[in-house]
Amino acid sequence: QSVLTQPPSASGTPGQRVTISCSGGTSNIGSTTVNWYQQLPGTAPKLLIKLNNQRPSGVPDRFSASKSGTSASLAISGLQSEDEADYYCVAWDDRRNGWVFGGGTKLTVL
């Protein structure tokens, strides 16, 4: 049971916009920033969004994210086949004194 809650799956067709939610609590998302990671099949995860809504260099602007209260969301617009991957949210948890992950969302491009 992950501390941060994500839907296990999401899907969309090429060109569509999809969103992935990440729900937490006051000890994590509600009191700090959220980072998002993309894990392509068979590879190590890669930082996709940092500090709630900042794209690292090289990440297309099709990827965006936001945070409100104790929840965060990742949006992917202009969906492409290469976006098919697992997506994870991560935040620091003050009560657990450690980093907590969402359970991950598997994105399928139909």
Place this chain on the structure above:
Amino acid sequence: QLQLQESGPGLVKPSETLSLTCTVSSDSIRSSNYYWGWIRQPPGKGLEWIGSLYYSGSTFYNPSLKSRVTISVDTSKNQFYLNLNSVTAADTAVYYCASGRGMVPFDPWGQGILVTVSS
């Protein structure tokens, strides 16, 4: 850009200790800019933070693993280490090392190493 590489045995027997090394290149592990962490991923499952070590020497561990985990560093070798004792089959996973800066905990990551716990 930092580069990290995990190494260690791919097979560990139940009840023994899993020991992994992460070698850091392109910057000094002594740098106060970074901290160092381990994450694991059981086959077909999600990511789990194991623990992190800060340049001050402080360590933070996942409460569910804390009694079995030690993360340490050897600055002369630019390496940091993971020891997980009393392993069971449930510890079978791909183990990743990663660096962190501020509130961005894992960037970049090593490529990962599969460790299987089996007799």
